[in-house]
Amino acid sequence: MRWLDKKMEHSARGLAQRTSRRGFLGKLAGLVAGGAATVPLLPVARAQDNPFPEEQGDPNSCEYWRYCAIDGFLCGCCGGSANSCPPGTEMSPITWIGTCENPVDGKNYIVSYNDCCGKSSCGNCLCQRNQGDRPVYQPRISNDLNWCLGTSSNIYNCSTAIIIGAALDT
């Protein structure tokens, strides 16, 4: 839900004033894909901080490659990580998936966006990217649904991005 990131508000307004309408959206998309970061850090600069050695980038940035179809608060900004839930929450056993390309090896991977549940909205690092997202009649690839299902509480806290495996068609 990148348009909910209020930190983009003033930048977006400024962009709208400086650019043509036609050029605006592409620039807006580029801006907000970075989430709260108004000056996105280069992947190399962040690589040393990345707990995933085969990858590059900042796993707490909305631009990170695993988040190509995510919609929600990044768990790495909520006390968890890209593949773990924050303390005291419960990971949903069922979820939606995306297919994202890892820029390091050029392979497509299946990413499972398991939600973490039982506490209210984390509120940090809101991120929405919709590559491959489809309407709710295709739920396994729809990010409009709250996937806190099969958990003791269906209250949504944040979303992970867990690698399930390489996609077969690459």
Added chain:
Amino acid sequence: MDKILATVVVGAWLVTAQPVLAEIQPEPLGVVETLPETYPAHWIIVQDGSFFHMSDGKFMVIDADSDEPATRFKGMFNGSFIPQFYQAKSKPEMYVAETFHSRGNRGERTDVLTIYDKRTLAPIDEVIIPPKRASQMPLLYSLQLVDDESLALVYNFTPATSVSVIDLSAREFVGEIPIPGCALVYPMGGRAFSSLCSDGTMLTVLLDDNGAQASSSRTEAFFDVEADPVMEKAAIIDGIGYFPTFMGNVVPIDLKGTTPSVGAKWSLVGGEAGGWRPGGLQLTGSDARGHLYVLMHPEGYDGSHKDPGVEVWVFDPDARRRLRRLELELPAITIGLTRDDEPLLLATNINLEIDVYDANSGAHLRTIGGFGQETPFLLHGSH
């Protein structure tokens, strides 16, 4: 002596010039305002999804004609955990499908259909429904009424999909209809509803007198779920649902009877250059003349179907012709319209404020913000 006289004169003048203030009378206690049964044409209902505190959702009644921030707020009512909403046309009632946990964020889950009185904005009744309702972004077709608004239908997702049927006269849950592989509730004529399905078809269920399934049927596949899927965010105009597609087409489906009739797909974009596509959260709307409004953005790509739109395109859907393009002051994620002959176009902009436009001329009239809303996901014209 002169000084004494002057003092007396001035004192007398002061006494006579001072208005005599009546003592404030005791006021009645317990006065609570009410609203008219039929709202003025330009009052709107703002659905705040409360994305940052979902269990405290709310709906606000706002006078969209007013430039007075204090007095344009007419009242509000609540909805818990991404509620879904329906406003009756035939009676002064509004319905909220919502979810509670017994300990706030934990404990036993209870789902209810809460019935609100439009005049008091107070809940007048509730029906407990199975704790299965879909918790998802607010969508118009998660909660609908059919059969002259005698039955309420709530879409469920567990992830098995079904529809809960509520008899509104008896105020009771009467049954659950499975809709495997399909989603949402599109109202049909009579005691029937349709749902969009993952194989590109539409499922239709006819209900019997008890609210149980009497029969069901499916259309032929009418859209390609991979190449050009239809969006679920349709506008229904005089019983015909207009479903935009990802690639900028629209599929009209006649929902007036008890079986849907799928019409020929046509292009919203025509020969327009620039990669224009429909996009947004609630990206369609309609007015009393039956015109179709679609939120559009240029330079579309895979994943841009929820991007903010920079223009609203207005169509005569019968003629399949674009009537006008309305440029927005700021990109918007959601649009809505009032239901009168001089409609307002409402748009939730990227600052999460509500821009109000003259829907005919496209003139920007005002921006409504700063009244406590945080995520005004849906904008409803009132009845």
